Amino acid sequence: MAYKSLLTVITDAGMAKAPLDHITALALAQDAHVEALCLGVDRTQTGYYYAGANAMILQETLTRAHAEADELLKLTKERLARSDVRWSADAGVAAFGDLARHVALHARFSDLVVLPKPYGSEHGAELEPLVEAALFDADAAVLVVPDDLDPNPTPQNIIIAWNQSKEALSAIRAAMPFLKQAELVRIVVIDPPQHGPERSDPGGLLSQMLARHGVACEIDVLSKTLPRVSDVLNRHVQDKSAEMIVMGAYGHSRFREAILGGATRHMLEQATVPVLMAH
Incomplete structure (x- = not known):
């Protein structure tokens, strides 16, 4: 692909x-x-x-x-x-x-x-x-x-923002050409829910799916220690020297995102690496 x-x-x-x-x-x-x-x-x-x-x-x-x-x-x-x-x-x-x-x-x-x-x-x-x-x-x-970033068509260190949503999964599938050629893909889960199908193994099923495509994965479970999810993601990008973020876009209604801002807008305002999104 x-x-x-x-x-x-x-x-x-x-x-x-x-x-x-x-x-x-x-x-x-x-x-x-x-x-x-x-x-x-x-x-x-x-x-x-x-x-x-x-x-x-x-x-x-x-x-x-x-x-x-x-x-x-x-x-x-x-x-x-x-x-x-x-x-x-x-x-x-x-x-x-x-x-x-x-x-x-x-x-x-x-x-x-x-x-x-x-x-x-x-x-x-x-x-x-x-x-x-x-x-x-x-x-x-x-x-x-971003405006002033040299092109990197083959990023080797990619972060996936995983929240179990269909938007995130759509973005992951769309990003597969990037993910398959990367050296390492980090599945980042922030404050996973205590109740739900992935409560005992956050990101485990996604990691299994990607591994079957030959994608090398690690799962990073993080706490929301900053006011916004986008802040945590951007800090993790810097800490891990990531070269791309893959994330779902507009998980809430577009009206709510427009009024309150939302993770999508905050991420696009702050991102220092390319962001691949899908809805």
């Missing part, structure tokens, strides 16, 4: 380097095809303009979005042409509120979607909807990559 169809979505020239570097390195390692979708985002909120201004402002923002898409496509083609991978690139314009439809159309046919971190200084508001569109509207696996 290997990734053969990789997608990235470029909406900001300043955020393009990390996903393009990582996706081309991964494509070379996996003998995969790279697809790049360059979107000029129309951020017009027509309902907030005074009467008579809508058409004029809408035309101006559409013109700007088309020019932005053309610039992104030119930049992307230049970068991909310098690589040794098979690639294709396309451009388009999407309204901010309609990003999900455009992204899902491409992402649902990809093995993995590589995107920049959606949070941080100078990160546009459209980056979060890109990640959510790939996860929810396309049911795709997403690899979120």
